[in-house]
Amino acid sequence: REPRAVAIGPNGDVHLLDRLNAQVYRFDPDGALRGTIGAPGNGPGQLSDPRAVAIEKDGSLLVLDAGRNGVSRFTSDGRFLDF
Numbered sequence: 001r002e003p004r005a006v007a008i009g010p011n012g013d014v015h016l017l018d019r020l021n022a023q024v025y026r027f028d029p030d031g032a033l034r035g036t037i038g039a040p041g042n043g044p045g046q047l048s049d050p051r052a053v054a055i056e057k058d059g060s061l062l063v064l065d066a067g068r069n070g071v072s073r074f075t076s077d078g079r080f081l082d083f
Contacts, residue, residue, distance in 0.1 A: 007053045007061070009076060015053050015061060022047040024063060026078065037061060037078040042068060045080030 001020040008014055012029035015037070022040035027033055038047040048067025055061060059076040073081040 004051060005053045007055045009055050009061075010057075010059050011076075013076070015055070017050055017053040017063065019050055022050055024050070024053055024061065024074075024078075035078055037074050038063060038072070038080075044083065045072070045074070047072065 001018055003016055004019040005017040006014060014027040016025045018025060022038060024037040025033060026035050026037060038045060040046060042048055047063060047065050049065060050063050051066045052064040053061065060081065061074040061076065063072045065072055070083055072083050075081060
């Protein structure tokens with residue numbers, strides 16, 4: 001609903017942050033949807049007001065969440081690690 005940021009993973013996956021849906025959509029290099037990361041909310045693995053996304057060298061995903069004043073970290077396949 002409101003694409004805000006994009007990050008490309010080391011394997012070519014494209015991570016598109018949708019601010020209004022409070023999720024990150026993960027696409028393979030050919031454009032097929034592989035899944036979503038995060039969900040709206042304020043609990044572990046949830047996003048309140050995501051603004052930016054980045055990929056670490058190990059492939060994990062960082063999501064800057066302005067609504068929670070911090071950064072959530074997920075594995076490359078979307079499993080929540082920490083906040």
